[in-house]
Amino acid sequence: MQVRAVSESAVLVEFGREIDEALIPVIVAATDAIRKNLSSVLVDLIPSYTTLLCIYDCNQVDSQWMVHAVSRLVETSGVETGGDVRGRLVEIPVWYDPSVGYDLESLAKRSSLTVNEIIELHTGRDYQVFAIGFNPGFAFLGRLDERIVTPRHSSPRRSVAKGSVGIADAQTAVYPMQSPGGWNIVGRTPTPMFDTALSDSEASLLTVGDRVRFVAIDRPEFLDLGGQLND
Amino acid sequence: MTELTVRKPGWQTTIQDNGRKGYCCHGLSQGGALDEHAYRWVNKLLDNDVNDACVEILLGNFEAEFGADTVIALAGADIPVTLNSQPLNLWCSHRVQRGDVIRFGQARSGLRAYLGVAGGWQTPQQFGSRSVVMRERLGGLDGGPLKKGDRLAYNTATERALRCVPPRHRPDYQKKLTVKVIPGYQIDHFDIVARRTFETADYTISNDISRMGYKLTGPVVAAQTEKLASEGIAYGAVQIPPDGQPIVLLRDRQTIGGYPKIGCVASLDCARLSQCSPGSLVSFEFADIDQVQAERRLFDRFFTASQWVNDPRQIAWP
Numbered sequence: 220m221q222v223r224a225v226s227e228s229a230v231l232v233e234f235g236r237e238i239d240e241a242l243i244p245v246i247v248a249a250t251d252a253i254r255k256n257l258s259s260v261l262v263d264l265i266p267s268y269t270t271l272l273c274i275y276d277c278n279q280v281d282s283q284w285m286v287h288a289v290s291r292l293v294e295t296s297g298v299e300t301g302g303d304v305r306g307r308l309v310e311i312p313v314w315y316d317p318s319v320g321y322d323l324e325s326l327a328k329r330s331s332l333t334v335n336e337i338i339e340l341h342t343g344r345d346y347q348v349f350a351i352g353f354n355p356g357f358a359f360l361g362r363l364d365e366r367i368v369t370p371r372h373s374s375p376r377r378s379v380a381k382g383s384v385g386i387a388d389a390q391t392a393v394y395p396m397q398s399p400g401g402w403n404i405v406g407r408t409p410t411p412m413f414d415t416a417l418s419d420s421e422a423s424l425l426t427v428g429d430r431v432r433f434v435a436i437d438r439p440e441f442l443d444l445g446g447q448l449n450d
Numbered sequence: 451m452t453e454l455t456v457r458k459p460g461w462q463t464t465i466q467d468n469g470r471k472g473y474c475c476h477g478l479s480q481g482g483a484l485d486e487h488a489y490r491w492v493n494k495l496l497d498n499d500v501n502d503a504c505v506e507i508l509l510g511n512f513e514a515e516f517g518a519d520t521v522i523a524l525a526g527a528d529i530p531v532t533l534n535s536q537p538l539n540l541w542c543s544h545r546v547q548r549g550d551v552i553r554f555g556q557a558r559s560g561l562r563a564y565l566g567v568a569g570g571w572q573t574p575q576q577f578g579s580r581s582v583v584m585r586e587r588l589g590g591l592d593g594g595p596l597k598k599g600d601r602l603a604y605n606t607a608t609e610r611a612l613r614c615v616p617p618r619h620r621p622d623y624q625k626k627l628t629v630k631v632i633p634g635y636q637i638d639h640f641d642i643v644a645r646r647t648f649e650t651a652d653y654t655i656s657n658d659i660s661r662m663g664y665k666l667t668g669p670v671v672a673a674q675t676e677k678l679a680s681e682g683i684a685y686g687a688v689q690i691p692p693d694g695q696p697i698v699l700l701r702d703r704q705t706i707g708g709y710p711k712i713g714c715v716a717s718l719d720c721a722r723l724s725q726c727s728p729g730s731l732v733s734f735e736f737a738d739i740d741q742v743q744a745e746r747r748l749f750d751r752f753f754t755a756s757q758w759v760n761d762p763r764q765i766a767w768p
Contacts, residue, residue, distance in 0.1 A: 223635035226714035227742045229684035231635060238679050250475075263474040265682025267706045272682025274474070277743045278750050350680055351477040352706035355586050359680075396587070413476075415588075419577050423476035 222290045224282045225272065228262070232271040232293055239269070240347050240362070246271055247306065247428035252296035257288060266427040267350035268359075306428035308345065311393065313384050313433050314441035315341070315406035319448070321376075322403040326386070330366060338435050340364045341384075341405060346391065348429045356395035356413025358425040363389050375401035380450045382407045384433070391433075397450075409446030451572065452518035452548075453601040460512035460554065464582040464661075465573050465590040465602070467503040473577045474705045480685060481581035481589065482701045484661060484724035485562055486717070487621065488526035490753045492566035495523035495543040495613050500753060502570025503580040505602070507563045510554040512596075518548045521568045521610040527560030527623065527725060541615040545608065560623035560725040568607035583702050585662070613758060616765060627726060629698075629719035630737035631688060631712070636678075639710045640690075644671045648712055652731045653696065661702040663689075664723060666732060670694030673710040680708040686715035688734075696734075698723060716742045718749055 221233045232249060234242050246266045253273060254264060263274040271293075275285050315338045317323050327334045346360035363386060371387040376399065379385070383394045385402025394400055395412035412424050425431065436444070456463075466489070469482025483489035483506055493502050505512075510529040523543040524531060531538045532553045538544055540563070546552070554563065573580050576588050587593030591600055637645070653668035673690045682705060683689075689697045689709040698715050699707075700723075715723065716737065726732060759766045 224632070224739055225635060226632055226684040226686055227716060227739060227746055229682075229714075231681065233635075262471050263480075265474045265705055267681045268679040270679070270681040272684065274682075274684065278747055281743055282739050350706055351475060352680065352704055353477065355473075355477045355588070357477050415576065419473070422577075426475065 220293060222286050222293065224286060227282070228277050229272055229274045230282070230285050230289055232273065232289060233269060234271070235269045237269070238349070238361075242269055243347050243349065243428055244306070248296045249293045250427070252292045253289060256292055260285070267352065306348070306430050308430045308432060309425060310432050310434050311408050311410050312436040312440065312444060313342075313406040313408045314436050314438060314446060316438065319380070319383070319407035320405040323405045326367070326369060326403055326405065329369065332366065337367055337405065340367050341386075341391065342433045342435050346431045348425050348427050348431065349390070351423065351425065351427060354395055354398055354413075356423040356425070357392060358412070358429075358431070359390050359392055360431050361390045363391055365389075369403050371401040372403070373401075375399050378450065379404060380407065380447070382409065382412075382446065384408060407441070407446060409441055409444035451603050452606055453603050454517065454567070454571075455515045456513075456596050456598055456600040456602070457515060457551070458511060458513035459596045459598055459600070460507055460510060462508040463512050463596045464506050464584070465503050465571055465580050465596075466506045466582065467570075467580045468501045469581050469701060470577050470579045474682065477705055478577060478588070479583045479586060479702045479705065481579060481583040483564065483581075484701055484721065485526055485564070486721040488562070488564050488721075488725075491525040491541065491615050491619070492523045492564045493570075494753055495525070495541075495615065496521060496566055496568050497610060498566065498568065498570055502566065503573060505565040505571065505596070507554055507565060508561060510556045510563065512554040512565075514552055516546045516548060516550045516552070518606045520546055520604060520607050521612070522546055522552075523566045524563065525615065526563040527557045529557045529563045530555035531563075539614065541620050543610065543612050543614075545612065561727055562725060567604045568610050569605040572603040572605065585702065611758070621722065621725075623722075623725045626731055626733075627719070627722055628733045628735055629723060630716040630742055631734045632714045632716070632739050632742055633736050634688075634711045634713040636711050637713065639674050640671065640712055641674065644673065645712070647671055648696070648734055649736060650733075652733050655726050655728050655730050655732060656695075657728045659728060661700060663697050663699040663703055664726075666696045666698070668695070671696060671712065673712075675710050677708045678710060680706040683707050683711075684714050685717055686720045687711045688713050688715060700724060717746060
């Protein structure tokens with residue numbers, strides 16, 4: 220673990236060099252400890268894969284003070300929790316169908332699997348939220364079963380519909396809003412990933428440390444739950 | 451409460467305040483006025499709160515009509531501005547009346563002008579800020595730039611003193627910019643040749659500039675790694691993608707990214723950079739973090755602690 224200055228208002232904690240599921244609970248515990256103890260100087264916290272960026276107000280404290288305070292909290296937070304915090308499990312219903320999962324059939328062909336086997340592999344394990352970014356509520360989930368690991372498209376689609384469930388390399392994610400995107404789309408969820416009608420702190424369905432399980436649903440269920448068919 | 455009605459929206463005119471705090475972990479951009487210096491002066495001229503919302507006008511061509519009497523202020527890019535065809539001085543506050551029409555011509559120097567009103571523009575807040583982040587469709591009236599016919603609410607005010615920013619505080623946006631860079635913790639991904647190139651060469655601002663970031667072109671800065679695990683990106687981060695051409699990340703940057711970063715531009719220099727147009731030259735110099743923090747603190751203290759004295763062109767410490 221290493222804490223270093225990044226800018227006049229940010230320090231970065233590096234928990235490891237390689238992406239590892241086991242780091243996430245440690246990062247979450249450190250994030251909680253820093254949020255609780257340094258709230259008077261903190262502006263923002265960005266946990267992600269192997270790091271935690273702590274943005275602070277340099278009118279309150281200087282860089283040395285911040286590096287020191289963060290180091291101390293990170294060291295003790297790991298001890299307190301024993302690094303064993305299991306995140307909340309969130310189920311996300313997905314309608315896996317070529318009409319909304321534009322790449323489902325080509326993915327099956329590419330990996331010599333049937334569409335049903337892809338669905339079974341995608342729903343067959345729980346995923347860890349490694350990071351939130353790219354767009355509000357966009358959660359990077361991993362890791363996929365090796366049989367469905369697929370590189371992203373070399374040129375992104377100009378528009379991917381809201382709720383699209385995609386695969387890129389060993390990760391999977393749901394597009395919270397219509398946007399350009401290069402991930403392989405296998406289905407669509409009716410569940411909003413980012414909902415501005417909810418309170419500000421609850422607008423994003425997922426946070427780093429949560430676990431996600433995808434559940435296959437059919438067309439009537441998708442429509443019942445408010446799913447949209449148009450792109 | 452009354453309204454300003456937009457007659458001509460211009461190329462990209464957005465509502466901006468100081469941006470969002472505390473929502474980066476949900477993937478929301480920081481957002482906020484790109485040129486903090488001009489933005490802060492507008493609010494200072496009006497005795498507004500430091501975080502009150504202004505209209506950020508890119509390159510001009512904006513026209514609007516006031517629904518009631520108030521006091522406004524202008525700062526930033528050198529754009530000819532008129533009120534009912536009479537010229538208005540930039541870097542000053544002015545009284546306006548119901549029915550008055552303000553027009554912005556085209557920028558002669560600098561890119562972004564700020565139009566403030568006494569008490570700030572009263573557009574809705576989202577996630578604690580009025581700032582528009584277009585990519586996220588958040589903030590302002592509908593998450594996008596202003597459109598013809600849009601109405602911006604404001605409170606009427608006439609009692610405020612009229613003021614001008616002392617000339618020594620008005621920047622020359624044409625002057626060649628040298629930006630301070632705090633060397634990054636990833637500096638070991640760059641060998642001595644790459645570091646010296648970055649520090650000594652002139653870079654040209656490309657056409658690929660936006661509220662998210664500025665792409666520069668010039669001698670290649672070679673990084674020894676192409677991609678790292680994505681991590682949180684600080685304001686001003688200088689990313690070096692595989693083509694070796696630096697990108698300085700600004701207010702509407704995405705919250706995480708995986709390109710190696712050679713360092714981080716001082717926030718006050720990010721503000722100045724945001725006024726530089728494509729084709730202008732910029733150079734980088736590595737700076738000490740203590741010095742950069744001290745300058746930032748002085749800047750913030752100036753705007754929170756200084757007070758106007760009776761001569762409207764003077765400003766004094768309390």
